[in-house]
Amino acid sequence: MGFWWRPLSVLAGVLLVALILWAASGLVAALAFLAGIQAFVMLRRLWQEFRLARWLESPDEVEPPDATGTWGDIFYRLQKLQKRQKASRSELTSALEQFEHAAQAVPDGMVILNGSEQIEWCNPASRKFLGLDCERDRGQFIRYLMRQAPFLEFLDAADFSRRLICKSPINREVSLSLQLVPFGEGKKLLVARDITDLERVDAMRRDFIANVSHELRTPLTVVGGFVETLADASDLPPAETQRYFDLMLDHTRRMQRLLDDLLTLSRLESEEHVLKDENVDVVALARALAAEAESLSRGRHRIHVETASDAGLRGSLQEIRSALGNLVSNAVRYTPEGGEITLAWKLREGEGVFSVTDTGEGVAAEHIPRLTERFYRVDRSRSRETGGTGLGLAIVKHVLTRHGARLDIQSAPGKGSTFSAVFPAARVQAHNPATAQVIPFPEREQAVG
Numbered sequence: 001m002g003f004w005w006r007p008l009s010v011l012a013g014v015l016l017v018a019l020i021l022w023a024a025s026g027l028v029a030a031l032a033f034l035a036g037i038q039a040f041v042m043l044r045r046l047w048q049e050f051r052l053a054r055w056l057e058s059p060d061e062v063e064p065p066d067a068t069g070t071w072g073d074i075f076y077r078l079q080k081l082q083k084r085q086k087a088s089r090s091e092l093t094s095a096l097e098q099f100e101h102a103a104q105a106v107p108d109g110m111v112i113l114n115g116s117e118q119i120e121w122c123n124p125a126s127r128k129f130l131g132l133d134c135e136r137d138r139g140q141f142i143r144y145l146m147r148q149a150p151f152l153e154f155l156d157a158a159d160f161s162r163r164l165i166c167k168s169p170i171n172r173e174v175s176l177s178l179q180l181v182p183f184g185e186g187k188k189l190l191v192a193r194d195i196t197d198l199e200r201v202d203a204m205r206r207d208f209i210a211n212v213s214h215e216l217r218t219p220l221t222v223v224g225g226f227v228e229t230l231a232d233a234s235d236l237p238p239a240e241t242q243r244y245f246d247l248m249l250d251h252t253r254r255m256q257r258l259l260d261d262l263l264t265l266s267r268l269e270s271e272e273h274v275l276k277d278e279n280v281d282v283v284a285l286a287r288a289l290a291a292e293a294e295s296l297s298r299g300r301h302r303i304h305v306e307t308a309s310d311a312g313l314r315g316s317l318q319e320i321r322s323a324l325g326n327l328v329s330n331a332v333r334y335t336p337e338g339g340e341i342t343l344a345w346k347l348r349e350g351e352g353v354f355s356v357t358d359t360g361e362g363v364a365a366e367h368i369p370r371l372t373e374r375f376y377r378v379d380r381s382r383s384r385e386t387g388g389t390g391l392g393l394a395i396v397k398h399v400l401t402r403h404g405a406r407l408d409i410q411s412a413p414g415k416g417s418t419f420s421a422v423f424p425a426a427r428v429q430a431h432n433p434a435t436a437q438v439i440p441f442p443e444r445e446q447a448v449g
């Protein structure tokens, strides 16, 4: 009603004046008055329409018209409408910008296909995985750009619950999982996810299970065979029976060692297993390890300890002992009778270096990078004969990594090897006999070849 009140009251006023004029000066004067008013209204209307048209043509550049009366009301309402539109336009623009940024940041490749499978849009990751270029390939049929048969079958099937696992068409090292997601009217979103790491972990898991099964099968078969023999033959000579029992014990211990090492690895890998922060007296530890080496060697090797520093380490005493113990036991196991083994501890440019040097069989250069892989052995039967599980250096690497340390391997076939655990300066600390500790070495029987 607010909008109509003013013009109606003006109209009523004009009619009243016209009636008064008619009564006072006759009809002609009243009509002349009405014609004058009509002309004024028309001219004003034309002027306001011109201003309105000029403003509507470029509302962002021209100032909005200002007027009183009905026109003022119309202009005010139009301005309000324009402001509202402006606000929703800028909201939409910022939402679009955010979507654009998010799409750029998404690590998965994303391609929007229309109903005819033409590319409408794709993000930068789709260039990395699928070799698509958003500018260049917009409007292209995806079938012409990605022609691999499995991909075409996947498109034809249009089974949105299915994923296609394939190699990236531009990098065979990268494994992709492709999925189609329907949206809008007949559109599809093609999502390409990099699953290279997942595939690698899966392959490692399969290898690991195969390796463990293989390692357990031989001793289990041997023990099973002897048990059957003993059960069937009641009249075996006691010496023979004893030999079978000894062999069974040997293989049982082998399985025990394997399980112990597997449990150690799994403990080291478990995230809940927090690294202890203890004082480790490395000089005392070197002596304890040398004594251990003597007992493993049974006098077959000459064993030396060289400690050029009395510095200690901060970390898990048990883990460091187990890692360095593995290096020492390997030196004994892979060094023929009469060889020399030296355990040395020194500081080098602030780093703590614990090295185990032997004059044993050594390792050829091509094997060195793989020695810390689980179950990797240069000579499988030699490792088994000496009670190896193939997991010792994997454990060493894990322990050292947890301590921010690294394993250096220098070796030459026929000459010997030096395995060095290099601890960062932050882990090295001045010797403090009051707090440093050495725990007794756990019994671990090894057969020495």
Ligand code: ADP
Binding pocket: 326, 330, 331, 334, 335, 358, 360, 361, 362, 363, 371, 372, 376, 377, 378, 379, 383, 384, 387, 388, 389, 390, 391, 392, 393, 394, 417
């Ligand atoms: P294993 O139980 O077989 O000894 P490790 O993980 O401890 O397993 O060692 C992996 C392989 O590295 C061994 O099988 C052996 O071939 C080689 N190796 C380790 N230490 C030495 C060494 N001191 N001298 C020669 N070869 C070694």
